[in-house]
Amino acid sequence: MEKETTRHSKEQTLQASSRSPTTVNDIPDRLLKLIFRRLDSHVAYVRAAAVCTRWRSIVSTRGIFNLSYHTHDFSTTIGHYHVVDPSSSPGRRRWSSREQQPSCRVVFVPAAPSIDARHFALDFLPSCPAGRGRRQRWEVVDGCGSLLLVANQPRRGMFPDLVACEPISRRYVRIQPAEDMKHRRCLGVFLDGYRSVTSLCNFSLTCVLSEPSAGIADGVSAVTARVYRHQPPGWSRWKYGWSMPRLATSGSVHLRGAECARYAGRSKGFVFWGIIQDDGTVVVAAREGSCVLSSFRLPDHVRGASLSHHQSTTFRFVDDGADNDDLVRVVSLVGEDLRVFLKRDHNDSGAGIDWVPVRSLNLREATRGLPWFKECFFSQTAKVVTAGKGYIVLTPAEETWPFSIELGTMEAEREHIRNRLAGEVYPYRLHLRPRVRACVFSCKRGRWGPCYDICRCT
Known part of the structure; x- marks a missing residue:
């Protein structure tokens, strides 16, 4: 019995040693398509097409994205347009109800120093x-x-x-x-x-x-x-x-x-x-x-503090930075606290019991170490300035002092440019869809246009 076991183990060892190592060529096409669909960089997309003929055929326009090519996100963020609100910008005085507030100015902030902002005026x-x-x-x-x-x-x-x-x-x-x-x-x-x-x-x-x-x-x-x-x-x-x-x-x-x-x-x-x-x-x-x-x-516990009809709301619906679920999120201000609630279907009639609190943060304690913090802040409910994907910008009711909260980490900061240019922010993206051909020559088999499959014409 021991001899048979020893012989069987030796055979397995010989088979493992004689077996060729696994390479990237052993990955089936269906898995490669799933991998290539998750590429978020144009550079990585072109590099994948230049590896070999097989990869080039898969990432071609009629290969990987035959059905989902027009819905795939190939966007590149060039910069952000900031609609600066004068009433929420630092260093601006508050305007009374009888005074005419100045119009919001638009500022384009490029994503890289090499981008000239004058081209986007x-x-x-x-x-x-x-x-x-x-x-x-x-x-x-x-x-x-x-x-x-x-x-x-x-x-x-x-x-x-x-x-x-x-x-x-x-x-x-x-x-x-x-x-x-x-x-x-x-x-x-x-x-x-x-x-x-x-x-x-x-x-x-x-x-x-x-x-x-x-x-x-x-x-x-x-x-x-x-x-x-x-x-x-x-x-x-x-x-x-x-x-x-x-x-x-x-x-x-x-x-x-x-x-x-x-x-x-x-x-x-x-x-x-x-x-x-x-x-x-x-x-x-x-x-x-x-x-x-x-x-x-x-519900009352979700909407936050009760304000008058002419004041801004104390809640804001936002998208989480992860963006990997279908849950609707709302950020609410209740006294000194910021709370995040989520719900799968906001139209459900049971809205009063299905909003689930997931995060909470005390604004006074979170901002105490930031520059120009005052102890008198947050004696009243803070105000929502703007919100974006994964963050929200707030300011105390006592003074214009904008700061932002990262909803993923629940950390407060003031150095980001969205705090200096307080107001709505609109990312400016260019959707450049690359067209990769498996064959760079015209098809010789009588079909119109270039060949998008592995070239077998020659």
Whole structure:
């Protein structure tokens, strides 16, 4: 028995020694495709195509991305547009309600020193329409990819003048409202870029409107949404211009106090507005890329401190930096504490019990060691300045002292440029899709165009 066991172990040792070592060529094509799809660098993508003929065939345009090529993210961040809010910037005095606050200025901060910020200036935009009650400059209201959406908002809150522009090519498109939209109050307008990449030749935006409801009690408004699509004339799949899909025709939301709605952030493909009412806070959610609207009541323990109708909200919907789940996150300010709640479906009727607290931070203790900290800070509830993917910028109510909190680590800091240029931030990205061919010559087998498979023509 011992001899058979010894002989069997010797055979296994000989087989292991004679077996060739495992190399990268032993990885099947299906696993290589999954690996190449996760490449986030253009350099790594081109290097993979230059390894061998097999890899070049897999990463070719008709290989790895045969079905998902147009949805894969090949974006490169060039810089960020900061819409500086004068009331939240350091060193600025507070403006009383009787004084006219200056307009927000736009500052482009390049991602690398080699990028010239002058090439991304907005001096090519047309002159603002003259008229009573209109501002004399364009204001950036949204950004997606290489596009910016600017508006000239009338002070009475009616429909604004809209322009979609592309700073890198210095082109723009004026967006004219439909006749029935000119006298409606615009709650917000945003570009639809959650699902696919957009360009100035093919983009869409969603506008959320409110108007008094006929036959209903005073103060109740009907909130609806409209979609604007800008596409080349040859594209007939979607209606060109403003349209209202069937899903939104009978899905308008009736709310009281919609004219006091405040922007409350974005999370997982939704844009949120908060409406502070006497009996609580109502949140309106609009899905990006569609006209689907919904509303729900935010529980008292989630919304934070109770503010008046004319003050900013003390909560903000944000996206986590990891972005690996479908959970909606909301950051709430309760006294000196910052709390993070999450929920899988914000439209669920059980909103009062399903918002789960996951993180908490005492703002006074977290910011005590930062420069220019004062002990008098946070005796009142702090204010939300802006929020982005994985962070939120706050300032004490007593003094303009902006600082940011990283939601992943829950650490406070003041040295980041988003604190010095306090306001909304829009990343500017270029979506450069590489086209890799498996064969650089024209096909000799009678097919049109170049060969995208392993060349067997010669």
